[in-house]
Amino acid sequence: MLSAAPSPFARLDALPREARDTLFLLLVIGWVVLPQVANLPVWCSVLAAGVLLWRGWLAVNSRPLPGKWWLAALLVIAVAGTFMTHRTVLGRDAGVTMLVVLLALKTLELRARRDAFVIFFLGFFTMLTNFFFSQSLLTAAAMLVALLGLLTALVNAHMPVGRPPLAQAARTAGTMALLGAPIMAVLFVLFPRLAPLWGIPSDAMSGRSGLSATMQVGNLASLALDETIAMRVKFQGPTPQQSDLYFRGPVLSSFDGREWRALQPRLGSFASTVLAGNARLEVAGTPVRYEVTMEPSNRPWLMVMDAAVNPPVTPGFASVMTSELQWVASRPITDLVRYSAESYPVFRHGPQVSAVALPPQYTELPPGFNPRTLALAAQMRQDPALSGAGNAALVQAAINRLRTGGYRYTLDPGVYGADTADEFWFDRKEGFCEHIASAFAVLMRAMDIPARVVTGYQGGERNSVDGFWVLRQSDAHAWTEVWLAGRGWVRVDPTSAVAPGRTGSFQRLQPPRGALATAFGNVTPELAINFRAAWDALNNSWNQWVLNYTQSKQLDMLKNLGFESPSWEDLSYVLIALVVATALVGAAWTLWDRRQHDPWLRLLARTRRRLHEAGLDIPPTAPPRQIATLVTARFGTSAQAVADWLLALEMQRYARTPQAGLAALQRQFKQLAWPR
Known part of the structure; x- marks a missing residue:
């Protein structure tokens, strides 16, 4: 009869401890x-x-580790590959590469505990x-698991005897992490955030917002497939329709037939264009106040509602x-940033009497392109x-043509x-928002x-869990603005004429789903929506309370504690005071613990020290009865009282039924005539 093959867990348990620890x-x-x-x-x-x-195979099969020439060759390949990339x-x-x-190559030198310690600390870094x-919260959770794993391996390396189970080392590592958690929480709250010490070197990163200073017809279509979050908005008071x-981004006014580009700042500097823009901006009505939490984009644009x-x-x-109402930060947004803003949905912008003050680029078209559109x-x-009806009537006629001409809003318009x-206008009659806005302009x-093209984000969806409006990369949008006499620049979104649901109830285009996603969405659509809302709310809480915990919030906390004009020095003082207070509490607890920890054993230890000073050698494991016998044999009847005690x-x-309590024996200890 053939015996059953051992299970993988049994084979793993049969490995030598060194191999098992290496695999872990x-x-x-x-x-x-x-x-x-x-x-x-x-x-x-x-x-x-x-x-x-390779290293795991060597451990399982008890093979020798490769020599130095192998390691040197792999290191040369790694350095060359890093430089070429x-x-x-x-x-x-x-540096990360x-x-x-x-870290991987160091495992091929794992011969002694010293090598293991090097790997541990390389792993932590x-x-x-x-x-x-x-x-993100997901990254933090994954790294928490990694931290517990590295701590478990580190604790296991300090258990050199026998084959201690990994569960025992994991329990010790978990206890260490729990004991260190309060300290880390205090350091997180109080350690001064001094820029740029808390910043990350901003190597060239690709923009994640999907918006740029140029727009080629077709490049926003791929964004509709991206469901990652671009920003979250919390309104203070009533929410607009x-x-x-419409959250304004780059304004594109120069067209070469294929690509739209932003105009260079006029008059040589931002300051002059700001003055010119504000001089032609008139607002009315009640402002909308809100707070934006924007994801890193490596772009300087701050998305705000018009205007x-x-x-x-x-x-x-x-x-x-x-001068085109776009707000630009003094540096790229390379980290999560939260800012508050105030916008007026009712506004006028630009010259209202004559278009002479406008740059000529707003009406220029490249020669030789789009002859049928010109006709x-x-x-x-x-x-x-x-x-003779005026430009407003021409704009409305173009909108009516879009509404009734069989045009279609689609995710895949082709090349x-x-x-x-x-x-x-004449052939495809379908496109994404960038095609529609470009053709209309x-x-x-x-x-x-x-006319000009404005890019940004439009719409979004309200999270029912935390009340934040979530705008995703798929909410990236392009619309147009036209100049009309007596009104200035007026927003005209031609996409609304083709697909009203895109900017009204906001029926977002969806990419084709796989079989599993389709089945899951069809069977439990409510569960999928609720799960997504809960996950977004959890991520938002992480962003608001952890990633966006800035120095200003630290100083606000000090104000709540009674500081009139707090600074980072005050934060340092509070942190030092808390550290000193914690040290004093720890010292007091240690003293109390020493007094409480088995006073009977401490009294016996004091007895051993007294008799050792008298020249009596006592075995470390001798009980009181054996010690009494040794005392009588060494000192005779003169030490009978000590033996009886x-x-x-x-x-x-x-x-x-003891004859005396411990407190009475402690008093007698002080009164005994100890031999000398």
Whole structure:
């Protein structure tokens, strides 16, 4: 009869302790490196995975470790690969690449406990580098598991005898983490945040907002597939209509036939354009007040609703407004930032009497492009029904054409040729918001109506759990503004004419879903929506209370504690005072614990010391009765009282009815005539 093959767990348990501990350490290292795979070069991930698998195979099969020439060759390959990929071996990206490779290669030198300690601390440092790329709640949770794993391996390395179970080391590591958690919480709350010490080197990062100073027809379509969060908005008071939620980004006014670009700041500086823009901005009605938590974008743009007169209240940097109502920060947004703003949905902007004051780029079109659109513009200008009706009537006629001409809003309009406006108006009749806005602006300019394209975010959805409005990358939008006499710049969103649901009830286009996602969404749509809302709310709480805990919040906390004008020095004083108070409490607890910890054993230890001073050697494991016998044999009847006291001490511990209490024996100890 054939015996059953042993299970993988049985084979693992049968391995020598060194092999088992090595496999656990390799597993923890793999967990630490795994979140970095998306940020590492492919060759680095493959090399690190290959080295870890090789080291695990050597441990399982009890094979010798490779020699120094192997390690030297792999190190040369790693340095060369890092330099060829990043063109440097310094900086954030190159440094993380080298660190991951060195951590993997160091496992091939794991021969002694000293090597293990080096790997532990390299692992802790590699774990921290994950936060260079993401500080999300999911990353923090993964790194907490990595921390417990590294602590477990470290504790296990300090247990050299026998085969202690990993569960025992894990319990010790968990206890250490729990004991250290209050200290870390206090340091997080009180340690002064002194910029730029808390910043991360801003290597060249690709913008995650999906918006740029240029727009080629088609480049926003891929954004509709991206459901990552761009920003969260918390309104103070009544929430505006969803159709009014236009968050302004780059304004694109220069068109070369294929690409829209932003105009360079006029008059040579931002300050002059700010003055010009404010002079032509008139607001009315009640402002909408809100707070924005914006994800890092590596762009200087601050997304605010139209139109914000005052600069957003941003911690740590200033902001200015261009003549096109776009607010720009003094530096790129490389970290999560929270700012408050105030916008007026009812406003007028730009010259209202004559378009002469406008730059000529607002009506310029490149020669040789979109001839059919130019012909359509001439035809609309010559239409008797529109002749003499003014530019507003021409704009409305173009909107009516979009509404009734069979045009369609789609996620996949296909690749456009050189004459993008012609293809939209006459051939394809479908497109994403950028196609519609671009074609509409070209038609307006062809009719000598100043027009420009505005990009940003529109709509969003309200999270029912925490009440925040969430705008995702798929909410990126493009609309147009036209200049009309007597009204200035007027927002015209041609996408609303093609698909009213895009800016009204906001029916977001969805990419094709897989079979599993379709089945899950069809069976439990309510559960999927609620789970997503709960997860977004949890992430938002993490952003608000952890990632966005700034120095200003620390100082506000000191104000609540009674400081009139707190500074970072006051934070230091509070932290030092708390550390001293904690040390005093710890010393008092230690003293109390010494007094409370088995006074019977302490009294017996004091007895041993007294007799040792008298020249009597006592075995360390001798009980009071044996000590009494040694005292009588050494000192005779002169020390009989000490021997009787020792017998009473033993009875107090073990007899059912002791003759004297411990307090009485402690008093007698002081009164005894000890031999000398």
